[in-house]
Amino acid sequence: MSLTPASASTVTDRPARAATTGREPVAPRRRTRVFALPEVRWATAALVLFLVALPLQLFGAPAWFWGPLYAVAYVTGGWEPAWAGLRALREKTLDVDLLMIVAAIGAAAIGQVMDGALLIVIFATSGALEALATARTADSVRGLLDLAPATATRLSADGGDGGGADSDGAEETVATEDLAVGDTILIRPGERVGADGRVLDGASEVDQATITGEPLPVPKQTGDEVFAGTLNGTGALRVKVERDASDSVIARIVAMVEEASETKAPTQLFIEKVEQRYSVGIVLATLAVFAVPLGFGANLTDSLLRAMTFMIVASPCAVVLATMPPLLSAIANAGRHGVLVKSAVVMERLGQIDAVALDKTGTLTEGTPRVTDVRAAGAAGRAGNQLTEDELLSLAAAAEHPSEHPLARAVVEAARERGLRIPDATDFTSAPGIGVTAVVDGRKVAVGAPARLLEDTTDPDTAGVGVIIGELEDGGRTAVVVLYDGVPAGVLGIADRLRPDAAATVASLTALTGTAPTLLTGDNPRAAARLAAEVGITDVRAGLLPQDKVIAVREQEAAGRKVLVVGDGVNDAPALAAAHTGIALGRAGSDLALETADAVIVRDELTTVPTVIALSRMARRLVVQNLIIAAVFISGLVIWDLAGHLPLPLGVLGHEGSTVIVGLNGLRLLRDTTWHRATALSTDGNSR
Numbered sequence: 028m029s030l031t032p033a034s035a036s037t038v039t040d041r042p043a044r045a046a047t048t049g050r051e052p053v054a055p056r057r058r059t060r061v062f063a064l065p066e067v068r069w070a071t072a073a074l075v076l077f078l079v080a081l082p083l084q085l086f087g088a089p090a091w092f093w094g095p096l097y098a099v100a101y102v103t104g105g106w107e108p109a110w111a112g113l114r115a116l117r118e119k120t121l122d123v124d125l126l127m128i129v130a131a132i133g134a135a136a137i138g139q140v141m142d143g144a145l146l147i148v149i150f151a152t153s154g155a156l157e158a159l160a161t162a163r164t165a166d167s168v169r170g171l172l173d174l175a176p177a178t179a180t181r182l183s184a185d186g187g188d189g190g191g192a193d194s195d196g197a198e199e200t201v202a203t204e205d206l207a208v209g210d211t212i213l214i215r216p217g218e219r220v221g222a223d224g225r226v227l228d229g230a231s232e233v234d235q236a237t238i239t240g241e242p243l244p245v246p247k248q249t250g251d252e253v254f255a256g257t258l259n260g261t262g263a264l265r266v267k268v269e270r271d272a273s274d275s276v277i278a279r280i281v282a283m284v285e286e287a288s289e290t291k292a293p294t295q296l297f298i299e300k301v302e303q304r305y306s307v308g309i310v311l312a313t314l315a316v317f318a319v320p321l322g323f324g325a326n327l328t329d330s331l332l333r334a335m336t337f338m339i340v341a342s343p344c345a346v347v348l349a350t351m352p353p354l355l356s357a358i359a360n361a362g363r364h365g366v367l368v369k370s371a372v373v374m375e376r377l378g379q380i381d382a383v384a385l386d387k388t389g390t391l392t393e394g395t396p397r398v399t400d401v402r403a404a405g406a407a408g409r410a411g412n413q414l415t416e417d418e419l420l421s422l423a424a425a426a427e428h429p430s431e432h433p434l435a436r437a438v439v440e441a442a443r444e445r446g447l448r449i450p451d452a453t454d455f456t457s458a459p460g461i462g463v464t465a466v467v468d469g470r471k472v473a474v475g476a477p478a479r480l481l482e483d484t485t486d487p488d489t490a491g492v493g494v495i496i497g498e499l500e501d502g503g504r505t506a507v508v509v510l511y512d513g514v515p516a517g518v519l520g521i522a523d524r525l526r527p528d529a530a531a532t533v534a535s536l537t538a539l540t541g542t543a544p545t546l547l548t549g550d551n552p553r554a555a556a557r558l559a560a561e562v563g564i565t566d567v568r569a570g571l572l573p574q575d576k577v578i579a580v581r582e583q584e585a586a587g588r589k590v591l592v593v594g595d596g597v598n599d600a601p602a603l604a605a606a607h608t609g610i611a612l613g614r615a616g617s618d619l620a621l622e623t624a625d626a627v628i629v630r631d632e633l634t635t636v637p638t639v640i641a642l643s644r645m646a647r648r649l650v651v652q653n654l655i656i657a658a659v660f661i662s663g664l665v666i667w668d669l670a671g672h673l674p675l676p677l678g679v680l681g682h683e684g685s686t687v688i689v690g691l692n693g694l695r696l697l698r699d700t701t702w703h704r705a706t707a708l709s710t711d712g713n714s715r
Contacts, residue, residue: 047672066107066158073104077148084141097135097144104151105131126306126342133335134675137328142675149683153344156352156690176256179203179221180213180637182265203255206274207324213540214264220257223270226250230457231262232432246432305343313338316669336678338576342666345685349653352693357646364702365629368641373625376608378643379589383636384580384602385534387548387555388596390612390633391562396434398441399504400520417447418463419517423448423509426465426472430457434507437521438474462507473510474519480508481515492518528634530562535637535709537563545583547576547592547602576602593636594624637709638702645705646696653689660685 061067080096103126112125123159127150134143173705183197198213203221206212211227214220222231233253244260249254253266255275266462317334321327341675354371361368368374401416414422423444427435428449437523442449452465452472462475477496494514496506528534537543545566548555555569576592583590592599592606600623603609608678611624612631628635664681667673695701 061159064155064158064162066151066155069107069146070101070155073144073148073151076100076103077144080144081141090318094140094165097140099130100144101135101147104147108150108154112297123306123342123347125666126309126338127344128589129339129373130342131313133331133338137331137335139332139335139675142679145676146683147681147688149679150344153348153686153690156687158693159694176203176219176221179206180215182211182213206268206272208268208271208691210268212266212268214253214259216259216261216263218253218259220253220259220266222255222266222268222272223253223275225252227265227267229262229264230261231264234258234260299354304461307337309341312341333671333672333677336673337665337668339675340668340673340682341661341680343657343661344682345657345660345689346654347692348686348689349529349657350650350689353646353649353653353696355640356694356696360696360699360702361639362627363699364634364635364638365632367627367629368639369625374643374646376625376643377591377640378591378647379558380591380608381540382542382588382590383540383544384547384576384583384585384590384592384606385544385564386592386599387546387697388523389595390593391526391529391546391558393526395565396437396521397504397524398437398519399522400499401441401517402499403517404491404495404515404521411664414511414516416517417445420445420519420661421449421510422467422470422472422511422516423445423474423507423519425452425467426455426463426709429455429465432457432463434505434521435463435474438507438519439506441519470512473513474630477508477518480510491515505670525558525561526633528632531710532633532637533562533564536640538711539640539709541635546578547571547579547599548595557605573599577605591636591640593633597618597707608637618699634706638706641705642696642702645701645708649693649696653692656689656692657685 056062062071076096077100080093080100083093083096084090108124109128109652112123112128116125127146131143131146131150134140134146159195161299178200179202180198183199199497202511206222210222212221212224214231216231220569225248226249228249230246230248234244234257246265252269253264255272284548285372313334316337317330320333321330356375357374358371359580360370361374368377381588398420398485401420403414403416403419404584420438420442424439424447427438429452430436439449450467452467455463455465457463462473464471464473466472477492492508495518496508498518499506499518502520504522507521509516509519533544543566544564546555546564547568549569549571552567552569555567559565559567568575576599580590580592584607585597592598592609593612594603594609594611598607603611603623603625608626609624610626610628612633626639628639660681664673664678668678
């Protein structure tokens with residue numbers, strides 16, 4: 028039976044619609060209606076006609092009454108596989124579809140009309156199940172289209188490129204699919220971005236969690252890129268559209284799943300290669316089964332019936348259907364849980380990996396900053412003394428309190444954890460990429476990037492603060508300077524937080540592969556070693572450039588390992604491309620993240636990595652089970668037909684029944700409980 032996905036077109040058959048709430052990791056799931064699939068409609072029609080004709084025949088109704096019903100059942104259930112088989116024949120290949128149709132017509136030619144109709148009905152049902160599996164795969168990510176809003180505010184051409192985000196140019200509300208490259212759109216606070224583009228004017232922070240899984244809002248200002256479906260923060264942005272709706276990040280994700288449904292794993296390609304020769308062998312064997320008994324004086328009808336039965340039971344329908352349903356079902360299940368696997372090839376490869384290399388920043392760490400150091404220095408308080416650490420943190424928190432920046436939230440949270448009073452601030456201003464300023468208790472407080480704020484300080488002696496900044500940065504922390512009336516008052520050290528599930532994930536990967544993961548990072552050796560010790564990694568490669576990571580991966584693969592690289596998909600792109608399989612944690616949703624990695628974890632959950640490996644191994648086991656089931660049925664039925672007398676209806680039921688069993692067995696991986704089972708298996712390493 029043909030393995031061409033029947034419902035790929037269902038993925039993009041509707042325009043995107045708005046989702047109005049923020050930070051949902053995956054869009055609401057939509058399902059294709061079963062009877063929207065033509066394969067299901069044709070199979071249902073054939074089944075109904077068969078069920079009407081069969082009792083009429085059995086109860087002695089005239090043949091002119093039930094015969095046309097069978098004939099229509101032949102047409103409704105058989106025209107699609109017949110057409111597919113003829114197309115394959117024109118390309119000089121012998122398709123299983125054509126063998127089934129020939130067998131059904133042969134059965135009808137010798138008076139076994141009901142038996143041939145039964146073959147057509149069950150064969151069409153198998154095709155409908157395959158189409159349904161493919162449709163469910165598409166449904167798993169179709170909801171991503173709902174992330175993009177239905178409409179956008181377009182500014183007229185006279186808006187120019189200057190002025191504020193709310194100024195200049197008449198506004199009009201248009202459908203997002205009508206936006207063209209070069210259009211300028213206005214994104215108000217709290218609105219979703221309507222198209223991929225670049226900020227012309229304005230400053231804000233954009234929550235990209237719905238697309239990339241990135242846990243922190245990303246600052247956006249003039250020149251920065253924004254993506255359709257992401258949620259704008261408190262600022263207004265004027266954005267120039269740079270991609271058509273069909274080429275947005277969301278659309279490319281959907282396209283990836285379409286491609287995944289159309290790809291074939293190596294096992295499937297091998298089966299199809301063998302199928303061609305096997306099908307030719309079946310035809311030759313069928314002729315022999317017909318001609319040899321006939322040459323020894325057997326009855327023509329009996330010989331032809333035996334040959335038709337042999338052609339049916341020996342056809343490799345179940346074998347052909349053994350591979351793709353489990354892999355496509357696994358892809359669909361992974362998609363529903365925030366993992367976009369690009370192809371059936373990738374899903375099969377994931378189950379083969381026996382070594383893992385992990386990036387540090389954004390992979391083992393979660394991207395949620397926290398204040399680790401409060402270092403007072405330099406500036407005098409009201410009493411002429413240096414500020415205490417608590418006073419410094421309290422002032423910084425007061426200045427940062429109105430800000431929505433992730434670093435600002437970290438400062439405020441640190442002050443609250445210490446139980447400090449956070450004074451009210453006035454005259455608050457924020458400059459993206461620089462920092463914030465405010466008046467606290469009558470004094471001007473500035474908090475932000477050292478390189479920018481120290482340029483404007485009135486204190487001629489900043490050496491002491493510079494030493495602190497250097498110490499913090501050497502320790503892998505982000506330094507934030509605090510100015511008090513223009514004088515450096517101290518420095519805050521802020522560090523990324525280790526993912527709470529990092530150690531458990533490393534343990535799961537160790538159990539799955541039999542060896543502990545390797546840490547590949549560009550960070551300094553001291554910081555890398557500290558983090559590796561926390562999560563249980565002993566093989567640490569630090570201070571690496573991107574090309575050095577590639578060398579490290581190739582060294583492992585040269586030793587016979589199949590390496591999985593897990594990174595953020597940008598700086599780790601060369602290593603992701605060089606590895607046996609690469610997974611990106613969806614950090615930026617960039618072209619590099621989507622194109623280089625073999626799979627993208629949209630939700631940005633590290634624990635998903637061992638789970639998807641376990642899911643792949645479950646799919647591979649189902650493929651083996653299906654091949655065994657198919658081989659047992661085919662062998663048993665062929666032996667029965669050659670050594671005894673296998674009734675044609677029983678042969679049809681046995682052969683097509685095995686095909687249905689194999690198809691349904693593959694669809695088991697669509698269940699949500701399968702993901703939970705894969706998670707459980709990944710934690711104890713028993714998924715092999």
